[in-house]
Amino acid sequence: MTGTEKMPGEERRQVILETLQKADSPLTGKELGEMTNVSRQVIVGDITLLKAKKEPILATSQGYIYMHTSAGPEKxxxxxxxxxxxxxxxxxxxxxxxxxxxxxxxxxxxxxxxxxxxxxxxxxxxxxxxxxxxxxxxxxxxxxxxxxxxxxxxxxxxxxxxxxxxxxxxxxxxxxxxx
CATH class of the missing domain: 3.30.1340.20 (3H domain)
Structure with missing residues (x-):
């Protein structure tokens, strides 16, 4: 993919989801937008669609986090x-x-x-x-x-x-x- 090519919606949401699942710190809409060559506003819409599909994504003051279920000790x-x-x-x-x-x-x-x-x-x-x-x-x-x-x-x-x-x-x- 070239640096200016816009990624199709379904593919972009899959990339966003996989990126958030692998991230060890919050990612901002701007960062996700730069990675997928779309605006932060498009990312906000993508996140909303992912949440509607029951993906456990949390919007925090530092950015988006994927809430993994933990197999570790109970909090x-x-x-x-x-x-x-x-x-x-x-x-x-x-x-x-x-x-x-x-x-x-x-x-x-x-x-x-x-x-x-x-x-x-x-x-x-x-x-x-x-x-x-x-x-x-x-x-x-x-x-x-x-x-x-x-x-x-x-x-x-x-x-x-x-x-x-x-x-x-x-x-x-x-x-x-x-x-």
Missing amino acids: IEKVLVCYHTPEQTEEELNILVDHGLTVKDVKVEHPVYGDLSASIMVANRLEVKEFIRRVNEANAVYLSNLAEGGIHLHTVIADDQYQIDNAEIALKKAGILVE
């Missing part, structure tokens, strides 16, 4: 209720990842739209820093700002309960955890 998920100022967002996320947790998402109850959620998928300080940079660069508002009272939920993933317990202690100490 623990827990929902934490938090409150803080927008300026404390980085502190909150760093506390969580510093205790070995992956922050899967954020959820809020909006007074008009009801439940809103967004994937975050950060597991270390570098990913937290990149997430914060992207929010600031886009002049975006944190979902917690849209909730009445700023209360929001985070689904976290851990290897064991000990990690979650220690993260909760640190969040309490920082005045972020709502009990």
Whole structure:
């Protein structure tokens, strides 16, 4: 295939799917578009079609991830209720990842739209820093700002309960955890 030849839709979606399945880090729509010689907007449509076929693709703040079923040890998920100022967002996320947790998402109850959620998928300080940079660069508002009272939920993933317990202690100490 030449560098400017546009790949047919079904073939392109197969390449996208295989690329995401092999990737060990998120891939952006721009990266996938450059690989297949189409725009990022075309990739967004392709991803939507793949999701409609029940492919477990997750859109995160860092890009697209294929969610493999794991044969490894079971992970623990827990929902934490938090409150803080927008300026404390980085502190909150760093506390969580510093205790070995992956922050899967954020959820809020909006007074008009009801439940809103967004994937975050950060597991270390570098990913937290990149997430914060992207929010600031886009002049975006944190979902917690849209909730009445700023209360929001985070689904976290851990290897064991000990990690979650220690993260909760640190969040309490920082005045972020709502009990």
